[in-house]
Amino acid sequence: MTPHDTTTDEHAERFTLLRPLLFTIVYEILGSAIDSDDVLQDSYLRWAQVDLATVRDTRSYLARLVTRQALNALRASVRRREDYVGPWLPEPLLLDENDPSADVVLAESVSMAMLVLLETLSPDERAVFVLREVFGFDYDEIAAAVGKSVPTVHQVAHRAREHVQARRRRFQPVDAAKTARVTEEFMTAAATGDLAGLLTLLAPNVTWTADSGGKATASRRPVVGAQKVAAVLIDLFRTSRRLPGMRIQVANCNNTPALVARIGGDHPEGVLLIEITDGKITNFYAVRNPDKLVAMTVPRRISR
Known part of the structure; x- marks a missing residue:
């Protein structure tokens, strides 16, 4: 084996070991699994050229590398989203x-509610918040990752933290048994068109948000209120029953129960994430845009 092969193995080994962590950092900055895969691929090519003798702390070095690439991707995607x-x-x-x-911080950080909230931050605020609050990196490490001075990063972190805390509802550790029960009751009520049963499970101000990107049928504005959301659900389940070969399975998406609808093959037609707080359903996030469901065929490992 040549020295080059040995270092290639060493590069691959270190990157693979940290891949769940690196993926989680990038996904929380971008909110896209597909774009995160692209960033990791690009970052690995850069990492493969690095002289390992110059790397003091692999975790810090790779986090810095992927954050820079993720920020570039995020700034590019902000422009695309304006036309969404x-x-x-x-x-x-x-x-x-x-x-x-069981890691409550990790569970909350990838929740759909938190990712939607992170969308309201600027790219720099988002990267600083994620690196500091979720992954606990030092301010000097974060400064190197985002290309800003340490005092500036302190200010950005403070601003981002205040912004998130002002908008975040109290997050509770998930009671798995209660969540499973509510999900099962919801499935039964929705599938049988039991409006009264459905209403007992919904919070009064429950919100339905559907993302289709104009590529599938979905309401263009969020629907708010138990009666209105129940009507949307009953209509949706009634329609899906008429589609031949439609199967709906429960999966774990973003550490919350999700219903995945498939017709025939592996690729989902839609994913409905259910957010449960204090035993009531508070939010439905319906993702119908086929581009956003491509990565749903492979379960991911996350870490911090």
Whole structure:
């Protein structure tokens, strides 16, 4: 084996070991699994050229590398989003069923509610918030990653934290048994058209947000209120029953129960994420844009 092969192996080994962490950082900055895969691929090509003798801390070095690439991708995508038809939601992230969601910080950080909230930050604020609050990097490490001075990063972190705290609802650790029960009751009520049963499960100000990008049938504005959302759900389930070969399965997306609708093959037709707070359903996030469902065939591993 040549020295070059040895270093190639060493580069690959270090990157593979940290890949779940690096993927999670990039996904939280971008809200897209597909774009995150592209960023990691590009970052690996850069990493493969690095002289390992110059790397003191692999985790910090790679986090810096992927953050820079993620920020470039995020700035480019902000312009694309200005022309987006209807509400924009992050791509759902299919997780391994036995993914350890005992890590409350990690569970909240990939929740659809948090990712939607992170959309309201500037690219720099988002990267700084994620690196500091979720992954606990030092300010000097973050400064190197975002190309700003340490005092500036302190200010950005403070601003981002205040912004998130002002808009974030109280996050509770997920009670898996209660969540499973509510999801099951919801499935039964929606599938049988049981309006009364459905209304007992919905919070009064429950919100339905659908992302189609104009590429599938979906409401162009969020629907708010138990009665209105229940009507949307009953109509949706009634329509899906008429489609031949339609199957709906429960999956873990973004550490929350999700209904995945498939007709025939592996690729989903739509994904409905259910957010449950205090035993009531508070939000539905319906992702119908086929471009955002491409990565839903493979469960991901996340880490921090």
